[in-house]
Amino acid sequence: QVQLVQSGAEVKKPGASVKVSCKASGYTFTGYYIHWVRQAPGQGLEWMGWINPNSGGTNFAQKFRGRVTMTRDTSISTAYMELSRLGSDDTAVYYCARSSTSLYSDYWGQGTLVTVSS
Amino acid sequence: IQLTQSPSSLSASVGDRVTITCRASQGISSYLAWYQQKPGKAPNLLIYAASTLQSGVPSRFSGSGSGTDFTLTISSLQPEDFATYYCQQLNYYPLTFGGGTKVEIK
Secondary structure (H helix, E strand, O other), X not given: OOEEEEOOOEEEOOOOOEEEEEEEEOOOHHHOEEEEEEEOOOOOEEEEEEXXXXXXXXXXXXXXXXXXXXXXXXXXXXXXXXXXXXXXXHOEEEEEEEEOOOOOEEEEOOOEEEEEOO | OOEEEEOOEEEEOOOOOEEEEEEEOOOOOOOEEEEEEOOOOOOEEEEEOOOEEOOOOOOOEEEEEXXXXXXXXXXXXXXXXXXXXXXXXXXXXXXXXXXXXXXXXX
């Protein structure tokens, strides 16, 4: 069965970086995009971008350009999202999700809580 | 593209028919999805392409609309349907979500 398993919770200081992983199983990793979506406490969903694991190509929301890096390691079917220059407003649960080229996210990871606090 | 969901919350009883609307700030054809999210869990895809039911989703859920106005309908609310529902547009970058509609027990 399709599974996306994310890395554990992180606590970071303002100005630091965080790297979250998303390990895929149960399907051909290079056949689907991996999206990253975040959700601040008590708030709605915010799309950050996607990576095409086949080509490594990416598409980010303008808000995050220059601060986010999305990479993948096809040998272990894992995608990564790194966010730099963290501020308190980056405190959120970060989700990975897969989609076909249609972009509809049909499977999601369990989420990774990133807390930014001094 | 801004997506405005209404209402932001509603109270309903088991067996009620529930309708949630999502309005886009400009036309998005039928590139719209609906997700259900329960507390502490990841979103779950219910509807894609505005009206296509995702595999495994109960048939009491349905979606309609195109252009700027969309609706999600639950024909007979069940106890497991109490959750927050989000629409998402996929016609323009950045992909955007509506603000959510929380469905609570009356």
